[in-house]
Amino acid sequence: MEFSAQQIAxxxxxxxxxxxxxxxxxxxxxxxxxxxxISFLSNPKYEKYIYTTKAxxxxxxxxxxxxxxxxxxxxxxxxxxKSFATLLxxxxxxxxxxxxxxSLSFVEEGTDISTVKYLGQFAYIGKxxxxxxxxxxxxxxxxxxxxxxxxxxxxxxxxxxxHACEIGNNCVFHSGVVIGADGFGFAPxxxxxxxxxxxxxxxxxxxxxxxGSNTTIDRATFGSTIIRKGxxxxxxxxxxxxxxxxxxxxxxxxxxxxxSTKVGNDTIFAGQVGIAGHLKIGNNVKIxxxxxxGSDxxxxxxxxxxxxxxVREYQKSYIYFKRLPQTDKRISxxxxxxxxxxxxxxx
Numbered sequence: 265m266e267f268s269a270q271q272i273a274x275x276x277x278x279x280x281x282x283x284x285x286x287x288x289x290x291x292x293x294x295x296x297x298x299x300x301x302i303s304f305l306s307n308p309k310y311e312k313y314i315y316t317t318k319a320x321x322x323x324x325x326x327x328x329x330x331x332x333x334x335x336x337x338x339x340x341x342x343x344x345x346k347s348f349a350t351l352l353x354x355x356x357x358x359x360x361x362x363x364x365x366x367s368l369s370f371v372e373e374g375t376d377i378s379t380v381k382y383l384g385q386f387a388y389i390g391k392x393x394x395x396x397x398x399x400x401x402x403x404x405x406x407x408x409x410x411x412x413x414x415x416x417x418x419x420x421x422x423x424x425x426x427h428a429c430e431i432g433n434n435c436v437f438h439s440g441v442v443i444g445a446d447g448f449g450f451a452p453x454x455x456x457x458x459x460x461x462x463x464x465x466x467x468x469x470x471x472x473x474x475x476g477s478n479t480t481i482d483r484a485t486f487g488s489t490i491i492r493k494g495x496x497x498x499x500x501x502x503x504x505x506x507x508x509x510x511x512x513x514x515x516x517x518x519x520x521x522x523x524s525t526k527v528g529n530d531t532i533f534a535g536q537v538g539i540a541g542h543l544k545i546g547n548n549v550k551i552x553x554x555x556x557x558g559s560d561x562x563x564x565x566x567x568x569x570x571x572x573x574x575v576r577e578y579q580k581s582y583i584y585f586k587r588l589p590q591t592d593k594r595i596s597x598x599x600x601x602x603x604x605x606x607x608x609x610x611x
Contacts, residue, residue, distance in 0.1 A: 265289065265358055265359065266287045266288065266289045267287070267288055267289075267302075268284065268285050268286065268287055269282065269283060269284050269285070269286040269287075269288075269320075269321050269337045269339060270284040270285070272288070272302065272321065272323075272339055272351065273339045275350070275351065275354055276323070276339060276341050276347045276350060276351060277341065278323070278339045278340055278341035278347065279339070279340045279341075280337060280338070280339055280340075281337070281338040281339075281340055282336070282337030282338055283337045284337075286320045286321050286336075286337040287300065287320065288300055288301055288302040288319075288320050288321050289301075290302075291303070291352070291355065292319055294310055294313045294314060294317050294319065294322065295310065295313040295317070297313075297317035297318050297319025297322070297336070298318050298319065299318055299319075299320055300320055301319045301320060301321075302319060302320065302321040302322070302323070302351070303317060303319040303321075303322050303323070304322060304323040304324070304344045304345065304347070304348040305322055305323070305324050305325075305328065305344060306325060306343075306344040306345040306348075311328075314330070314334055314336070315330075315332045315333070315334060317336060318335075318336075319336050320336060320337060321336060321337045321338075321339060322334075322336045322337075322338055322339070323338075323339045323341060323344045323347050323348055323351070324338050324339070324340055324341075324344055325340075325341065325342070325343065325344045326340055326341065326342060328340075328344075360400075360418070361381075361382075361400070362381070362382035362384070362400055362402070363381060363382055364382060364383075365377065365380065365382075365383045366383055366384055366385045366387070366403075368385040368386055369383045369384065369385065369386065369387040369388070369389075369401075370386075370387070370388050370389070371383075371388075371389045372389060372390050372391040372393075372409070373391060374391045374392040375389050375390070375391060375392060375393040375395070376395065377389065377395060379395055379396060379397045379398070379399070380395055380398075380399045380400075380401065381397075381398045381399060381400050382399075382400040382401065382402075383401050384401060384402045384403035384404070384405070384421070385403040385404075386403050386404045387401050387402070387403060387404060387405045387406075387407075388405070388406050388407065389401070389407045390407060390408045390409035390410070390411065390427065391409045391410070392409060392410050393407055393408075393409070393410065393411045393412075393413070394411070394412040394413065395413050396413055396414040396415035396416070396417065396433065397415045397416070398415060398416045399413060399415075399416075399417050399418075399419070400417070400418045400419070401419050402418075402419060402420050402421040402423075403421050404421050404422050405419045405420075405421065405422065405423050405424070405425075406423075406424040406425065407419075407425045408425060408426045408427035408428070408429070408444070409427045409428070410427055410428045411425050411426075411427065411428065411429050411430070411431070412429075412430045412431065413425075413431045414431055414432045414433035414434070414435070414471065415433045415434070416433055416434045417431055417433070417434070417435045417436075417437075418435075418436045418437070419437045420436075420437060420438045420439045420441075420477075421439050422439045422440050423437045423438070423439060423440065423441040423442075423443075424441070424442045424443065424445075425437075425443045425444060426442075426443060426444030426445060426467075426483065427444065427466075428444070428466045429443050429444040429466050429467045429468070429469070429483070430466065430467070430468045430469070431443075431469050432469060432470040432471035432472070432473065432493070433471045433472070434471055434472045435469060435471070435472065435473045435474065435475075436473075436474040436475070437474075437475050438474075438475065438476050438477040438479075438499070439477050439478075440477045440478040440479075441475050441476075441477065441478070441479050441480075441481075442479075442480045442481070443467050443469070443475075443480075443481050444466060444467045444481070444482070444483045445480060445482055445483065446463040446482065446483060446505075447463045447465075447482040447483055447484060447485050447489075447504060447505025447506070447523060448482070448504060448505065448523070449461035449462075449463060449485055449505065461485060462485075463482070463483050463484070463485050463505060464485070464486050465483050465484025465485055465486045465487045465488055465489070465505070465506070466483050466484065466488055466489075467481050467482070467483050467484070467488065467489045467490075467491075468488045468489070468490045468491070469481075469490075469491045470490075470491065470492050470493040470494075470495075471493050471494070472493055472494045473491050473493070473494065473495050473496070473497070474496050474497065475491075475497045475501075476497060476498045476499035476500070476501065476517070477499045477500075478499055478500050479497055479498070479499060479500060479501040479502075479503075480501070480502055480503070481497075481503045482503065482504050482505045482507075483505060484505050484506045485505050485506060487506060488506075489503065489504075489505055489506055489507050489508070490507075490508045490509070491503075491509045492508070492509060492510050492511040492512075492513070492529070493511050493512070494511055494512040495509050495510070495511065495512060495513045495514070495515075496512075496513075496514045496515070497509075497515050498514075498515060498516045498517040498519075498535075499517050500517050500518045501515055501517070501518070501519055501520070502519075502520040502521070503515075503520075503521050504520075504521060504522050504523040504524075504525075504541070505523045505524070506523055506524040507521050507522075507523065507524065507525050507526070507527070508525075508526045508527065509521070509527045510526075510527050510528045510529035510530070510531060510547065511529040511530070512529060512530050513527055513528070513529065513530065513531045513532070513533075514531075514532045514533065515533045515537075516532075516533055516534050516535040516537075516553075517535050517536075518535055518536045519533045519534075519535065519536060519537040519538070519539075520537075520538050520539065521539045522539055522540050522541035522542075522543075523541045523542070524541055524542045525539050525540070525541055525542060525543045525544070525545065526543075526544050526545070527539075527545045528544075528545055528546045528547035528548070528549065528563065529547045529548070530547055530548050531545060531546070531547065531548065531549040531550070531551075532549075532550045532551070533551050534550075534551060534552050534553035534554075534555075535553045535554070536553055536554045537551045537552075537553065537554070537555050537556075537557070538555070538556045538557065538570075539557045540556075540557060540558045540559075543557065543558075543559065543560050543561075544560045544561075545557070545560070545561050546560075546561055546562045546563035546564070546565065547563045547564070548563055548564045549561050549563070549564070549565050549566075549567070550565075550566045550567070550575075551566075551567050551568070551572060552566075552567065552568035552569075552572075552575060552578075554570070555567060555568050555569055555570055555572040556569075556570030556571055556572060557571070557572045558571045558572075559571070569581075
C-alpha cells in the first residue's frame with residue numbers, strides 16, 4: 265500500500281516541503297533509507313544522514329534548519345519522534361486489517377458471525393459463541409462453545425480459546441496462544457497414581473489486553489483465572505489456574521505464575537521470573553529477570569534473586585558473592601597461620 269507525502273502530512277497534521285506526490289510504501293532508518301521509504305529525524309546526532317539518505321520522505325521537526333541541499337521531501341511537524349510513532353500505528357493498522365469471510369471456515373449452529381470483520385481459512389467457531397463488532401479471526405483459529413468475545417478483537421493464526429472463556433474489547437492474541445486449557449490439578453492416590461481434578465472454571469480477559477505467541481493461560485479449577493484491563497503478556501508465558509493478574513501489569517518472556525497467585529496493578533515482571541503458588545504480589549512491584557519468588561511481596565517493592573528480596577540488598581550481597589573465591593583463600597591462609605601459631609605456642 266502506497267501513501268503520498270500529502271496524505272502523510274494530513275494524518276500527522278504537518279506541512280510538506282518538496283514533492284507533495286512523493287510516494288512511499290515502506291519504512292526505513294534515515295541512515296539506510298531507500299527510494300519508496302519514509303524515515304524521520306529527531307536526534308541531532310543523526311542530522312548528517314538527512315543529506316545523504318535516499319528515503320523519499322523524511323519527517324522532521326519545525327525547528328530543523330538544513331545546512332545543505334536535501335533530496336528527500338520533508339514533512340514538517342511539531343515533534344518528529346511522536347509523529348513517526350503515530351505513523352507506525354497508522355501503517356500497522358492498515359497492513360494488519362483483513363476483511364471477508366472465508367468459505368473454508370466453519371461456524372457451528374447458534375453463532376452469529378454477522379459482526380465479524382474477517383474470518384480466515386480453516387478457522388472453527390463453536391456453538392453459541394458471542395462475537396463483538398469488527399473481530400478479525402485468522403486462519404486455523406479455534407474458538408470453543410459458549411465463548412464471549414468483545415469488540416475489535418484480533419486473534420492470529422493457530423490461537424485456541426477453549427469453551428466458556430470471556431474476552432473483552434480491543435484484545436490481541438498472537439499465534440499459538442492457548443486460553444482456557446485445563447489447570448494442572450491431580451490428586452495423589454494410595455497406590456501412587458494420580459487422579460485428575462476436573463477444571464470446571466474459565467478464563468476472563470478484560471479490555472485492552474495483549475497476549476504474545478505461545479503463551480498459555482489455564483482455566484480455573486472453579487471460578488475464573490482473570491487477566492485485568494490493560495495487562496500486556498509477552499511470548500512464552502505460563503499463567504496457571506485461578507491466577508489473577510492486575511490492571512496494566514506487564515509480564516516479560518518465559519515467566520511463569522503458579523496457581524492461585526494474585527498479582528496487583530502496574531507490576532512489572534522481567535524475563536524468566538518464576539512465581540510460586542498462592543502468593544500475593546502487590547501493586548507497583550518490579551521483579552528483576554530470572555528471580556524466583558516464594559513469598560508475598562508488598563506494594564512498591566523492587567526485588568531480585570532466587571529467592572527474591574530487596575534489589576539493593578541483593579546487589580550488595582552480590583558484591584560479596586563475587587569475592588567468595590578470594591575470601592575462601594584468605595580464610596584458608598588464616599587457618600594455616602593459626603595452626604602454625606598453635607604449634608609455636610606448644611613449643
